[in-house]
Amino acid sequence: MFLPAGSQDETGTLLVNRAKAYETFRYVTEKRNFKQISTPAIEYASTFTNRIAGMNLNEMMKWFNKEGEIEVLRPDWTTAIARAVAKQPIHQQKWSYQGSVFRIDKDGTESRQAGIEIVHANSVLGERECMLTAIDYLKSLHIDKYVIELGHTEIFDILIQSLKLDTTQEDLLRTAMHDKRRDVVYQLVNNTGNSEIANHLTELTEAYGNKDIITKYQDLWSDNDELLQILENLNNMIELIEATTDLEVIVDLGRVKNLPYYDGMMFRGFLKKDGSTCFSGGRYDRLYKYYQQDTTAVGLAFDVDVLASHMTDHKEKKRACIIASEKTHQVAEAFRNELTDYIVEVSYDEQVTSTFDLCYKVMEQDNEYKVVKL
Amino acid sequence: MKPCIALTKGRLEKQFLDFFESLEFDMSSLKDKGRKLQVETDDFLFVFAKGPDVATYVENGIADLGIVGEDILIEHQPDVYNLFPLPFGRCGMAVATKKDFEWPQRKKRIATSFTNIAKEHFMQKGESVDIIKLEGSVELAPILGLADAIVDIVETGTTLKENGLVIEEKFLAISARLIANRSSLKIKKDQLNPVIEAFKEGAKLTC
Numbered sequence: 001m002f003l004p005a006g007s008q009d010e011t012g013t014l015l016v017n018r019a020k021a022y023e024t025f026r027y028v029t030e031k032r033n034f035k036q037i038s039t040p041a042i043e044y045a046s047t048f049t050n051r052i053a054g055m056n057l058n059e060m061m062k063w064f065n066k067e068g069e070i071e072v073l074r075p076d077w078t079t080a081i082a083r084a085v086a087k088q089p090i091h092q093q094k095w096s097y098q099g100s101v102f103r104i105d106k107d108g109t110e111s112r113q114a115g116i117e118i119v120h121a122n123s124v125l126g127e128r129e130c131m132l133t134a135i136d137y138l139k140s141l142h143i144d145k146y147v148i149e150l151g152h153t154e155i156f157d158i159l160i161q162s163l164k165l166d167t168t169q170e171d172l173l174r175t176a177m178h179d180k181r182r183d184v185v186y187q188l189v190n191n192t193g194n195s196e197i198a199n200h201l202t203e204l205t206e207a208y209g210n211k212d213i214i215t216k217y218q219d220l221w222s223d224n225d226e227l228l229q230i231l232e233n234l235n236n237m238i239e240l241i242e243a244t245t246d247l248e249v250i251v252d253l254g255r256v257k258n259l260p261y262y263d264g265m266m267f268r269g270f271l272k273k274d275g276s277t278c279f280s281g282g283r284y285d286r287l288y289k290y291y292q293q294d295t296t297a298v299g300l301a302f303d304v305d306v307l308a309s310h311m312t313d314h315k316e317k318k319r320a321c322i323i324a325s326e327k328t329h330q331v332a333e334a335f336r337n338e339l340t341d342y343i344v345e346v347s348y349d350e351q352v353t354s355t356f357d358l359c360y361k362v363m364e365q366d367n368e369y370k371v372v373k374l
Numbered sequence: 375m376k377p378c379i380a381l382t383k384g385r386l387e388k389q390f391l392d393f394f395e396s397l398e399f400d401m402s403s404l405k406d407k408g409r410k411l412q413v414e415t416d417d418f419l420f421v422f423a424k425g426p427d428v429a430t431y432v433e434n435g436i437a438d439l440g441i442v443g444e445d446i447l448i449e450h451q452p453d454v455y456n457l458f459p460l461p462f463g464r465c466g467m468a469v470a471t472k473k474d475f476e477w478p479q480r481k482k483r484i485a486t487s488f489t490n491i492a493k494e495h496f497m498q499k500g501e502s503v504d505i506i507k508l509e510g511s512v513e514l515a516p517i518l519g520l521a522d523a524i525v526d527i528v529e530t531g532t533t534l535k536e537n538g539l540v541i542e543e544k545f546l547a548i549s550a551r552l553i554a555n556r557s558s559l560k561i562k563k564d565q566l567n568p569v570i571e572a573f574k575e576g577a578k579l580t581c
Contacts, residue, residue, distance in 0.1 A: 147561050181455075270557045270560065275435045276557070
């Protein structure tokens with residue numbers, strides 16, 4: 001039988017790596033005082049499509065329930081957790097989760113994530129704890145060849161304030177910035193009669209790279225306190241990362257939010273080997289306003305499928321076999337406990353021994369059973 | 375590892391090679407490549423593919439940069455950086471019918487290879503149409519009675535004319551564009567920037 005596009009049966013290394021990624025995540029986050037949370041796989045679509053969450057219904061696995069309401073398979077953890085955490089006691093600030101999200105996109109339907117959310121905490125502390133948890137976790141997985149990218153949603157929002165764009169124009173401009181489509185960025189802004197801002201935003205599509213970009217824009221934005229504060233926050237985060245690791249950090253000052261609920265610093269990790277994104281996240285205080293909470297919220301999610309496919313340190317344990325019989329099976333079972341560093345199989349068939357690294361057999365001698373190495 | 379550039383085979387390929395040569399890059403090994411689908415030069419690895427596949431290779435990070443028609447980008451919406459237009463491959467989309475064709479008093483039937491572009495165009499006009507997907511030679515559809523009209527790329531209009539079709543409406547001016555993989559652009563900035571800057575200069579962008 002065939003499977004639907006995006007679904008797959010799995011065995012082998014990838015599955016083992018994924019289990020290890022989840023297990024390590026639970027260990028690392030528990031040690032950093034995160035409390036686990038889970039939300040149901042099935043929710044109302046409106047949780048994700050409301051004006052703040054702003055996700056696209058077309059990309060969700062959905063159906064009508066018997067009351068005629070649209071239900072979906074969880075397309076996003078952060079939004080679901082905001083709904084759930086908004087009802088939790090305010091003293092709990094740090095949450096961790098792991099599980100699947102479902103979206104109809106080009107890479108298949110189901111993907112697996114592990115992530116953290118830090119709510120009601122001091123803003124800077126929350127952002128730093130997110131980043132340091134990411135670094136700690138990837139180090140535990142022995143993944144060290146990656147680049148961290150920082151961005152900030154408010155840069156674009158501040159720069160377009162004076163343009164007085166309507167929602168459609170703003171969406172078009174944000175999409176053009178997202179695609180770094182410099183000719184369209186220029187044209188859209190220039191059409192509003194602001195050639196200076198048009199040039200500025202066009203240049204901003206190329207404001208990515210090492211921290212020298214920040215120095216350059218500190219000069220350019222020297223008369224704008226809001227933008228200078230953002231640059232200082234980004235710079236402080238870079239200094240923290242550089243003080244604790246030797247990872248490469250880049251910034252993209254022209255990056256815009258890809259989901260409407262982001263409203264502050266954004267972070268992302270690219271694996272150097274193939275450029276895949278291993279984690280992404282950022283600040284989203286706005287999301288909690290939808291649940292009547294004026295608070296801080298920041299988080300990030302790891303792509304567990306990407307991590308599992310890049311974990312290289314997994315060593316298969318050696319395999320041992322104990323040849324027994326119906327009569328001697330209990331002796332073999334007792335001996336199994338002595339082979340602590342092996343994967344142990346009990347077999348009644350001596351022919352299988354060639355497929356194992358080590359073989360034993362339960363022998364009967366003088367009315368006693370002994371296990372001998374073959 | 376050398377940067378990988380995916381090029382669209384066919385019409386755009388020759389125009390790109392001329393453009394690249396005008397920027398003083400040595401293109402001789404590409405011009406004599408015969409039927410090879412990948413060619414390595416001192417600076418780059420070039421791969422040759424059909425337009426939609428160029429976008430797919432770039433989206434998946436196999437190629438760092440790609441040269442592809444904007445029609446492909448609008449039709450297939452790949453998740454790539456769509457950097458800027460290049461000064462070749464200029465053409466447009468058009469609705470064409472048989473000469474002196476009288477539209478029937480029913481929903482129009484439109485044959486095209488660009489179903490998403492055609493659908494969006496008629497939706498913008500507030501007109502419901504039935505779209506018939508064809509893989510190529512769409513000019514045949516009105517002649518043989520499969521459709522009332524076609525939506526297709528028009529460069530000079532010669533193919534339409536030779537098949538007895540006339541342009542009813544032109545829309546969407548397009549050209550070749552430079553696209554980039556979303557992470558390559560950042561993590562290979564030092565390698566990619568010189569060629570991107572050369573393209574930008576060659577394209578004589580006004581912005």
